[in-house]
Each structure stands twice: as structure tokens, then as C-alpha cells.
Amino acid sequence: MSGLASRIAISAALAAVVPAPAWAQKIAWQTAPSQIPAGQRKITFAVPLVYGERVLGDVVVETSPYGGETRIERESLRLQLAQLLNEDGLRALDDVLGSAPFVTPARLAAAGFPVRFDDGRLELVVETLAGEYRPVSSLGGERYSPIPSELPTIEPAEFSAYMNINANLDYSDSDGADEPSFFAFGAARYRDVVLEFDGALTGQFGEDYRFYRRSVRAIYDDPESYRRYQAGDLRLNTIPVLRTPFIGGVAVEKRRRIFDPFIAVPLLSGREIFLDSRSDVEVIVNDDVVRSLQLEPGRYDFSNLPLETGSNDVRVVITDSAGRRQAIDLDYFFEPLDLAVGEDEYVLGAGFIARDIEFEPDYTGDPVATGYYRRALNERLILGGALEISEDVQVIAAETTFVPQVIPGVIDAQIATSFADGTGISVRAGYRVQGGNSLANRRQLSVTVDYESANYTTIGDIFPSDFDLLTVSGSYTQSLTERTYASAGVLYSKRGGNREDRKLAFVDVFHRLTDRMRLTGGLVFGEDEFTSKNFGVHLGLAWQFGDRSRLNADYRSRRETTRLTASRGSDNSVGSFGYDVGFSDTRGSTSVDGSVNYVGNRFDARATVISSGTGFGDLTSDQRARLQIGTSLAYADGSFGIGRPIFDSFAVLKPNNVLRDQEVISGRSLSNNEYTARSGPLGAAVQSDLSSYNVQSIQFDLQGADQVVAVGDGTARVEPRFRSGYKIVVGDSRFVSAVGTLSVGGSPAELWSGTITSVDDEGFKPMPFFTNSRGRFGIIGLSPGKTYSVTISREGREFEITVPEDNTGLLRLDEVDLPASED
Template identity: 30%
Template structure:
């Protein structure tokens, strides 16, 4: 692009703000007041008498004050005339009352549009009924009743009266609208998570398309240098799709592997299919089909196909490929590379095939109180799962209830597909409720044909810390009856950075025969386990933490002891040092100990280098990562040299990604060592390409992969070949229209408020784009369709005279479309010289009505094919028609 989108938009806006109008101009539903000024000299671009006067589209979001607007009908003189003396601070210099409409803001939130009158004396009178309607959304019930009673029977209320009632209101030209100050004590009490899923969203939002959907394609082309199957691998394509019709979502995941090799064969595997419906009245998500349940406490879960209902204020999110299954197990359904982080530090990268895994099977996680696994499947999809010695100790607000109920038949992933076992009914679920400010309690269960687990949980906030406990009993065929208990306490001590600290303790006991219905045998190798952690900030630059664990072995299993000490020191604003010492006395008499030192240097905000040595595994790592840009054109790159100096092996890891307009492109090379170190189990290079087909109503477009919801912005036919840019700023944008369809913003999150802006830099001069932005609060897996521009995109400019030939000065009127009289009129404003500009016209006849004395009107004609600005010249009013 020859110049940044920001500069293009600014140039178009400035073109519309060069000649003065001492009146109000409606921009995108907001009101801006301007001071009178003389017209500027013509620019080089507009020197020709035939060139249209530059008029900008509405300002997206109505942000910022407006000073003047270009509505000049004739070429201007080059000499700049001094502006006439005016009262610079006047909001309404017309000398008469002006009825207007503007957004009412509560801080940064828009409560809605409201009618008001800007008096000739700069006073503001607001529609009382509409005001009480908007305030009812944010006021406590008692306070809402009070203000309704105070304003009962009044058509309008003044700012003075509102100030007396304790609700100061003012016109703010900086934000272009009305702003009301609401006392904190008058507001209703709201739970933030609950408000995000309810109908209490403040202000107006656009509605999603009635029908929308997308299909994502993420492909991987691999070459294996070392591993089970060397050479080029058959291309692998992950396909996931979602379609939404009137609130019901149908989603599906599948895998295709193309059999290009000699022994290969094309395979299509459907991984999961389900219908999802979010009920906002009960704040619950209903799902039918292949379920991915989550569990709490000891009860665990199993993969099911059937029906579920879930209320979770923080986790109403897309179904995930990697599923925590309760306790410390997880399931993956595609071959994946797993990188383990212990207490925030990367320790090992391994290669796993589809299956269910227990964290305790990984020797490098023994004795750790914070385990994070980053799982990247062969299609490049990244998921993160976390485990801790401490169970979930979150409190719920009083009266808030979370629950989940899953029922159906078992459908475990066997190999690369689900095995539907219709003769094995199963169910699981949990419920949690905040009993008061300091106590939350709950219950959970899992039931199958061969057994049952029932548990309870409690979390209490006390003076000594947050205390939580989980208790469960089980009975499983061929195993017997058992029980399990977990009790923990966590406490953080406040204060300055130099004295802040936190402690935690946990105790867990499982009887010999405790098991879940998924277990073939009871694997309770410890009679009990004890864990403790302590962290202390030594200063603003240093911290230390200590964790320990003791497991009392049962029968032939030995006791286990582990300890970990971590020290961190910020050597400079860019350089950090982390040191960790580990000791483990594990089963079968194996003792491990070692030290890991890590130096991290931040070159700038987007680039980091790392050097690390781990004596325990005899490994050293040197790496660098960087990223540049945002939106389309953004890229990132990283590289690591991983040295196993005990065996002399060297592994190279690297990746690079590029964000294109219609696709995500990536390349990676990964080396996986064996869990015990000393050998390389897999080394491969991968080229990855991700793209999507998006559909909203009757529009189709190619897009980058869509993770949840999306917005499609299509150019109106009147824009011709001009492209739409989504979220343009400086030299970046997030999407662009073109040959492959409308622009698609693929990164909208469910139930997250967001404003999406758009611009058309190459639109005809004076073309009215409309709002230039839209506000969304996307439901789950939804799509939006917005059209940039419309038939009503013409701006008319001219000079208005009354019946006596005198300029119609400083007056606001209306323009009605003759062929469509029911359509809302557009506003007409004149400056001191009678010059006017009318935005939002289309070809056809329009009747301009002005509140002169006597009232008068005139018919103007916009010829077919008119685009941008039409010069109307001198327009003379006649008797009202």
C-alpha cells in the first residue's frame, strides 16, 4: 500500500473537516458540535473547479471531537479569511433549541441512544422516560424505583434536576455524547462472569447472522528424519466445522490422511459430532452427541456419547481435543508432540501416540506441584493442560451454582476413532454452590455398569487460609470398595514486594481398593502423600520458592521423597536468572538430583534469548524467539539447540509462522528425546497450512482458520472494486476483501464484548460508509455479516436560500426520500452562509424540510449512477409541500 491505512483514513476525514459549520453534525449516530471557520485554500488534489469537495464518511465509533466539515459547493478563493468572532465555548450558537439524539455513556459503556434537546442557552433536557429505562439496567432496584418516582409524569428532565438527584449528566464533546455519573452505592451488585452470559449487556450490539458456519482445514506435510517411519509421510488434514442456525450449533471434527505412499491408503476418520445449544434463561449449555465431559475431585470421567447440560461461568468454550479427565490423566486423539513445563520451566519434549496417559507415568514430573503440558498435534493445533498437587480451591459467590450432568454410552477413543459401546451406559457430573461469602460446597459422581464413584468437596475461606477437601467412596466390580480423601490449605500473605509470601500444604490418602469404573485394577501404590510449598519475595528483584513431597509406599512399592528449590533474580531490566535444585528418591531405589540454571535475555518487547543447563538430565539448551507485526503480515520465528552432553547427541528445534489474509502458514522442525534421555526417538520437519471456508447468510469467503466466532464484512456493490479493510490502523489490518470474497475477522471469542472497525480507503471521495464499525457480543460459534456502504452513500452539498433569497443560516432540518416516506429522514445542517451537507442519500428524489418562519421545503433530485459527492449548487426553498 502506498500509504498507511491510518493516514488514508485521516486524509479522508480531514477533507470532510475543512470548511466551517457553526452547528451540529450527526456522525454514526453520535453528535459533534463545530465552531465556525473560513474555508481553507484549495489543495493541489482539489485545485480543479470540477473536483468534488472532499467529504469523509462517518467517524468509526464517533471518537474524538469534530471542529468543522467540508460542504463547499463552489471552488474557494486561495486567500484565507479570518473567522468571525464567535463564542468558542458555546455548544449551541444557533440561538434556538435543537432536538438531537446521542449515546448515553456510563463511563466507557454505552447504555443506549437517548433523545435530548440542546437549548439555546446551552442547557440540556433529556427524555425522562428513556433515561429511566436505560438507568434501570445498572441501578439497584430500590434506587431505580426512587428515580422513577422522582421523574414520574415528566416528559423531560434537566441536568440541574439530575444533579440534585445525585446523577450528574453532561455533554462531552471529547467522547461525542452524553455522560452520566452513577454513584457506586446506587449500582446493582453483579457477578462479572454471570453478567457476561446474561442479557444484561450494556448498550446495543449487532445480532449475528441467522445462518452461518465455517469449515477449517489444517494440513501437515511431514518428513521424518529419525523415528519409526522415516521419509515423507502421507499428508495429514484436520477438518473441523461448525454451523449455526437460529441458536443451535452443529459441530464436527474429522481427520483425513491421504495415501500417497506405496503402502499408504486414504483414510477418513470422524472424531466427534455434536449439537450444542446455549440457554441464556438458565445459563446452561445443552449438548447432544459425542461429549467431552470434565470431572471434579476423585470421581473422574469417561468419554461418552449422549446428552449433557453444563453451567460453568468460566468455561463455556469450544470443545477441546485434549481433555483433562479428572485426577491426573489426559487423553489425546491424534499423534502429538508434548512439551512438559515444571513450575514454569520447560524440561522435556516427547512424542506420543493417541491414547490416555497418567501424569505419574512421566518420571520428570515426580514431586512437582505445578505441571503444564503443551500438546501440539500433527495439524499444528496447540492445547494446554495443567495439573497440580492442589485440587481446585475456587470459591463461588453466595447463591451461585455451577453444575454438569453427562449421560449416555461409553465411546472411548480406540486408535484413531471412537468405539461406541451401546451396551455400556454411563453417567457423570458434579454440582457446586456458594453457600456464603466464605464457604462453597459440592458433590460429584461417575457411574458405569461395572462400578460407581461418589464424592463431595468443600472450600472454606478462614483466617489461616483457604481450606479445601475432597472425599470419595467407590465400588467397582472385581476390585471392591474403597475411599479417598484429600485435604489442603493455601494462604497468601500480603504486603510489599520485599515481604510477600505464600504457603500451601496438601494431604492425600487412598485406600487399597479405591478405583474408578474406568480402572481394570486398583493402582494405589501409596498409602498417603504429603505435599508442601512455600514462596517468598526477597525483594523487588528476587524470589525463592521451596516445594516438597513425601509418598508412603504400599506393599512392594518404596517410599518416595522429592524436594525442589527455585531462586529467581532479575539481574537487569532485560536479564533474568533462574536457578532450580531438585532431589528425588524414587521407587526401585533410584535417586536423582541436579541443578538447572536458566538465563533469559529480552532483546526487545518481541524478542527473547535463552541459555539453559540441566545437570540432572545432562542437557543444555540455547534458544531465540521473535515476532513482528500484527494482523495480516505478522510473523514469528524461534530456534533451539538442545544438547544432551551426557551422550553427545544434539537436537535442533525451530519454527516459523506467517499470518496471511486467507491462511496461516508455518514450518517447524522438532526433535524428541526419550523420557529418560540419552536417545532421540523422533526427529521431523513439518510444513503446515491452515485455511477455512466461512459462510454467513448468502456470502461465502476464504479465511484463516476460525477458532470460535467470526465477522464477515462485504463491500457494497456501489463500491466497485474497492476493498474493505477490517480493523485498519497504521500499517496493519486483520482482514481484507478481494477475489476470494468478503473480509473475514476469524478471531472473535464467545461472550466477549468487542468493537470491529472497517474502512475502504479507495472508496469514492465523499462516499458514506455508514457507521464504520459494529459492536458484537458473539454467541457460541456464531458468524456476523456486515455490509460496508449501501445505496444510501451519496453526500449532497450546496447552499440553501429561503423564499426571500437570503441564506438559511445555522439551522437543522430533515431530508425525506420521496419514494420511501416511511424511511427515517436524514439530518440537514447549514452554516452561517447557508452551506449544507447531507450524508446518506441515494439516487432519487428527496424533500428537504426546514423549520423556517414560515416552514418551507424543496425537492432535490439525485441522478441515477451518482456516487460520492453530488454538487447541488444553490437550492431555494419554497412553501412547505
């Protein structure tokens, strides 16, 4: 029996016996579908309402797993649709909603509100809305402030903790198998205080195989004021022109956006990344993978990557030794005006600096203070500034984001001056303008300037720069048709120290042959140290087939590179797998690579093999392999489980103690018999993909034994706090429903009421009792083997109901006859 089919509302069946009160209509129970008329088999649950690419919030729907029309609950639908409508739209919506508790999609569509229930993705989709119903919006896009949902959420555990353990094993022909590395990242939360830990047992970072402490920090969040207080190993994000160092100390941050300073690959500057462990790096240009690298720990400069297009179309994806993935967009110069008028954000920190950039911070004892502040003065201007102060280095910086009215577009600028052995300066500026209101005429122009002088130094630098660096780039993109667009750009980079200047100009055309196939062609002219050729062509083909499979082919004559890849992505359900297979050929280097990843219930696994050489005949001269396995240990208020790695928050789901033969399955969606976690001999099911400070739903069901149990509506709504855990007990021992007829002296007890209590069912809360005009009654929520007392309000009479130990869900009492009263 499917999880959806098993959660049938027994209150609908009881409605045939007695008029069910409102509290009974909200309780969903499991029972055999054959016991419920087809027209009454309904379930009620919450699904997200989606408009375009926006998720507005959750709406309650009522549907049947056995067919029939879906109905939408009126109040929750109005709450979420109100975000999209003006006053005329709200009046029209209220007219169609009326006063009935539910409305059908057909009725909504007829009134100009086409809302469709997608039973595959379990969401409500707003197809379109009439223009006269929409509010006036800025040409630059809507500012969206979500309306809090009125649907309740459950509270996280008072104490919860988890620890991710990722094993990494590398092998190469030349060195053989390395000693395995074990990376550990975890957090413990007690009420509102979090303690984080990050470390590794490895030999990657030196000659010794030992344990390294990456970071330990304590965090206290105040969501109401958007403030985070922390102490320990800190990496504080301020302005990108200020390199982000490790500080051992204390800090307070105020940001509306939720952040995580301990990302796997922190940005050190606009041109650099720092890898603290051996990592796989993919360079993706316009959705095509053009380069796959396996890099050792260290600093890497973006300008050294053989990129031929503008930064706005480039992404770098890094997978480190712990299996953590980080995507970096090189278009970091532009930010939207993401602060409301009058809103500010800041960072203040003080402590001691770690000079050596290693996996384990090495503090020098030199005191340091850092600060950052920015504020939206109006809808067109944000101003900010930052300071770094230590004994040897002081840096002052300023930034602005400005939308001028005399010309279209956005201007972004940063400037910093450092005072150390010498004075240095760093300047970044960018301009971007977008236009067009359809796929056929969209266009975008962007220009960026990046300059850093010799001697520019921040407190995180080990050695100051001894040369100037200037980079100027520009790009323009224009839609030619709805299926075709072109992009052209130029890049000039001048580096001091007698290094060759870099010059580049390109034109690319992108055309969608079908909805799943895209062709790319282009020309490039350049002068740089990577090749002696000045002119080249670029050809690419991307074909997506199936839901998760993709083929890519890319050829670049100037660099003499060819890249072919085939991939199938895994999803988040247990048993899913994916693969990547690639072939690369660059002058003097040819390689093939392949990887397979598997999603298990208690772990994730990924295996990668790379074989390379100087040509086809030498393809097997250098072979490397990597195996990565990740798992987690999770605990919340007495419940324990082993699951897949947790990256923020989690939930452990276990069956009720009386249901030990049952197994819990959970997921964000349980459609198509797929799930993301399952309980069993290794403990509770671990739902590991929850993100903090966002309302989400966890769906769950019971599988295993044939016992009939109550699971409610099978959904828990959560709004996790940072690094929080939830304990969810699935299944209720009170799954028995009793039906019968009450009579007095042989005559039906018409419309009698009373109270139901129990002396041997601990935790049972008194329930109302009532009969219909024929004396029929129904009671839900009783436990096998327990006795319940029914007290009649009218005359104080009582009778008892004893539920047999072996009852499987429905107890038929037939007629309960009380003696007539003696007048």
C-alpha cells in the first residue's frame, strides 16, 4: 500500500455515523481503503504555491489518492495569492472564494486565477495572472517580501548534535595508495547556543599523519534583530577587496542574509581561491564543462585559468576532500540593492590573527580588529566602509552601489588603502545595464575595472604584492531571436614584473536547436602566455536527454583543446546514482576521467578515476583514483540515527515505541515510492537536507509490518534554527476507532453528549462524546488493551469500553444499552 493511499481520513467515514465536529475533521488516520467509500477517501496536506520561479508559501489542499478532484483550502490560498495581487485582484479573488472552506482549481480558472495542482512535484502552480490584477512593479523587477505562513511549525529539540565523517582515499600509479583521510564536521546545539567543530585526521598537510583542528566556534543567533554573536575560530566576511583572514576571537554580525563563514572554499580576493585540501575543480563556461582539474591545497589565481569568455558566464565548481561542493561565480562585482531603505548591516570582530594559511590556523598572538558597515540611504544608493587594524598593517576601505537616474544601469565600486611598509591601493569598479522585455530582445552590457598597486597589503596577507595589476573587461550580450543570442567581449590585463600583458576579444553565438539541445559557435582573438596562436574558433554542443542525463562536446582551436562529457545526475532519493564520463585532449596532454556517485540511506559514496598521458598512445602513463564516503551521526532529544552528511539542520524520525516492527520513511516528497531516509537497525531515519530559517515540510510514512496505525497527515512543518535538530516520533498507539449505538431502556439516546476518560492509558486527554439522532456514536484515538470510561453529561451515567489487545483498527461495539432512569 502506498504512503499516500494509506493516510485516509477516518473522520469522513465517521461522518456517515455522526456529524463530525471540526476537531475530528483535522485528524487523518490509516485504515484499510476497502472500509471507506471511494468518494470519501480524502487526505489533507500542505504544498508550496509556485509562481514563475518564486515559491510563495504553503497552501492546504485536499485530494484523494484514488482519483477525484483536488480542492484548495480558501484561507491559506488567499494568504499566499495576496502577495501577487492589487486591490482589484483581491476583490476578484474574494468573489470566487466566497465563504466555502475549499475551492476547486476549475472554479478558480474560470474566474481568471489558473491554479494547477502538480501531483508529481506536490506543488500548486499559478500559471498566469491577468495584468489588471497585478500591482505596479519596478522595471528592474519586483521586490519580494514573503508573508509568514499561518500554518504551525514544530519546535526543534532542546539538545541536538551531529557529526559528519567523510573518508577520502587517493591512489596514484607513482605513489600508490595514500593513507586514508578522515574529515569531521559537526555541531551541537543546546537551546539557542551552537558549538561547531571542524577537523581532519590526515597526512595531506605535512609529513606527519595526525589530527588537525580546522575550527571551533560558539554561535548565538538573535533572528529578531538579524544578529549573530560568535567566539572562537572566525572568518568574517566584509568587503571583497579585504582578504578574509582567520581570527581567533569574538565577533558580532548583523545581516539579513543568512551566512556561513566556514565554507569549504573561501574567497580570498576577487582573483583568488584558497583550497585547504586536495580538490577537484571544474571550470564551466556557459553551462559547458571546459576543464576538469585535480588541484593540491594552496592559493589559485583566476587569471591563470585558460578562460576565453567574460566573467559573467563563468562558474568554478570545487569538490574538496571532505566531499563538500562549492560553486563560485566570477561575476562578483555586481550586487543588487538588497537592503531596504534605512536598513544597515555590519560586522565587528577582535582577536588574534592567523598568519599562516593552512588547514589548521596558527595564531601569532598579534592582536587585530576588523569592522564593516553599510547602509541603504535610499532605493538608489548603498554606502559602506570597512577597517582592518593590527600592529603592522592598517587598511581602510569604502564601497558603494549606485543606480544613477541620468543613465540606465548599476554602478558598483570599492576602494581600499593599506598602510604597512609602504602605502598601497586597491580599486574595483563595475557598470552593468540590462534591457529588453522578452526573450527576443534582451540585452546586457557590463564593464569592470580591477586595479591593485604594489605594496597593497591586508592583515591576511603573508607577503605583500611587489607589482601592480590592472584588469579591464567588458562584455555585451544581445538576443537575436527567442532561440538565439550572441555575446561579445574584450579583456585586457597588465601585470607588473616584466610579465606579458594579456589581451582578448571574442564573439560567441548560442542557438537552441530544440528545447533540449543547444549549439555554440564563436571566434576569439588574443595575445597571452598560454598559447602562441592569436586567432581561434570555438564550437560546442550541449544535449540534455531524459530528466537527469546530459552530453557535452566542446572544441577550441586556439588552445587546441577538445572536451567530451556524458553525465547523469543523481537525485536526493535513496538508491539513486549518477555518473560522469569525460575525455579531454590538449596539446601535450590527453586524459579520460570517470566518476560514479551513489546515494544510500546511511551514506553517500563517490568514486573517481583519471588516466592521462601525453597522447593517445600514452594515455595510461599516469593513473589516479579517489574514493569518498560520507556519513553522519545524528542525535536529538534521546533519538539517534546514522544518515547521510548534514550541512545545516536535520531531523531524526523514529516509530512509536509500541511499533517496533514498523520502519519510518521520510523525504521532502514521498511521490513515486521514493524517499530520502529510512529507519532500521542503525537507528532513526535522518532527514539531512534542512536549511535554517526557512519554512519546510517533511513528509513521512510507516512501512514494515501489517499493523494499522495512526500517522496523522504524514507531514511535519519545520522552520529550523541554525544547526538545529528535530525529533519526530511517527505513529500513534491510539489508532483504534470505536463505533456503536447508545440506547437507554431500549430506546435510542438521541443527541446525548459526554466526556471520555481513561485511568490506564497514560497521557490520554479527555475527549468529547456525542450521539446522533439515532443514538449512533463514533470515537477515534483509542489504544489496544486499554479501558475507557464514558460519562454522560445529562444524567451522570457511565459505561466502559475495553479495547482488545489484538484489535487492528476498528472496534464495533454494536448496541450499548443503559437501564432507564428511575423517576
